[in-house]
Amino acid sequence: MKIYTKTGDKGTTSLIYGTRVSKNDKRVEAYGTCDETNSMIGLALSYLNGEYFSGKEEMQEIFHKIQTALFHVGAELATPSGKNVKWTLEEKDIEELEAKIDAWDAALPQLTNFILPGGHQAGAAMHVARTVARRAERQAVELGEEVNPLVLSYLNRLSDFLFVAARYVNMHLGSKEQTLHQN
Amino acid sequence: MKIYTKTGDKGTTSLIYGTRVSKNDKRVEAYGTCDETNSMIGLALSYLNGEYFSGKEEMQEIFHKIQTALFHVGAELATPSGKNVKWTLEEKDIEELEAKIDAWDAALPQLTNFILPGGHQAGAAMHVARTVARRAERQAVELGEEVNPLVLSYLNRLSDFLFVAARYVNMHLGSKEQTLHQN
């Protein structure tokens, strides 16, 4: 099968189960933005290649699970209301994020103010991914009652995870946190 | 002429031929997102500098044409309905994308499942560009009857091109494709 089918050239596409919708449907918008979040995470991970720090493999492993879970989030969003979701998100996906947030946060200096997004390329791209995850969350919220509440919790926790992951990676790869400019 | 004119400080701007519109006009949204796609492609290309693989120059040449074509897409979107478009998109721009998709896809392992976006920085950034191109497509769809159908076909094919290009670059730069996490 060819990657391109041209069936979507007139602005419509299909959800899981084949329901045709416009490409500007709220569901398409929401899972499209999960795909964007996932891709930005992929870019962040690309910067870990060639870098070494204790806990790096563990970090890669959890990111592997997150990238997979984002396809489950996508399946939740791409399944029309009332139909069975084939790839489901689980409560434990969220708990895994929380466990890592707690563990990493304990190793980081406590914050009482905003920090400037940036640092090592990997950390900086995680900050970007954080803001794209928040955009995906905003678009999932647009679906209102039609969205599985686990999707909203997952995306909400994901952006907090990405904040802590960015800080953690920056700490390990020697990038000092920058605070707001004083003048 | 200064880059900044301050004429847009109150939230309006002009299309080609000078028609004033709000900056949140659907056309501005759509060509603004083409500009974002173009810029993300520029970031992806920046990672090819210093890398070598057979076919790299050919890839850079087609990306040069794509970046140019995105200005033609932009001109289509920035021209008010009923006016003559000065920079037109051509059927052959789409055919060129298809030819490259076919050629590169033939060299790649066939897929029967999703792959995780990521890999070498260049491939990873092409995945991000792919998702931004899809966002641009969704916004062009918002224009409905007012958009040249070639624009929709071009953006649709462009995201498939970027998918295959990402895989192709990753194969050549030694990044193994990752599949969904099994647990």
Next chain:
Amino acid sequence: MKIYTKTGDKGTTSLIYGTRVSKNDKRVEAYGTCDETNSMIGLALSYLNGEYFSGKEEMQEIFHKIQTALFHVGAELATPSGKNVKWTLEEKDIEELEAKIDAWDAALPQLTNFILPGGHQAGAAMHVARTVARRAERQAVELGEEVNPLVLSYLNRLSDFLFVAARYVNMHLGSKEQTLHQN
């Protein structure tokens, strides 16, 4: 205090002063996109590490101020109408951008056509940041009368600043500007 409070898991959040709103509120959309702009600037800056050119420290200093100012823009957008804004944007924040645009532009070849976004990673990422800043501007415009006019001017100037900064960095880091493809 934990980073994650779970209070936003149902799709609402709070502005400054605690007003609860939906996460797809126009204000949240606008300051969320400022956060995305800020993060993309952070990624661009990460590529300056390890590079040397005359004026680099000055560039980092102004970007430090810009990243800070974006939190002031965020505070303007996150404060409900009629309430006192605690972090205010100043006319001089805009003037500083203009001064740098003028200084750098004078050192650059004059343009009579579009250039392709790209170049050195730092310059290429500044082009991406430029397009995200323009998206933030479009969303701030959505707020209509409710937005401080300085916010619109700042975001408008910021994208012009990022254009000139991208060119300036590319000139210094040896990346030739590419023009549209001729064929």
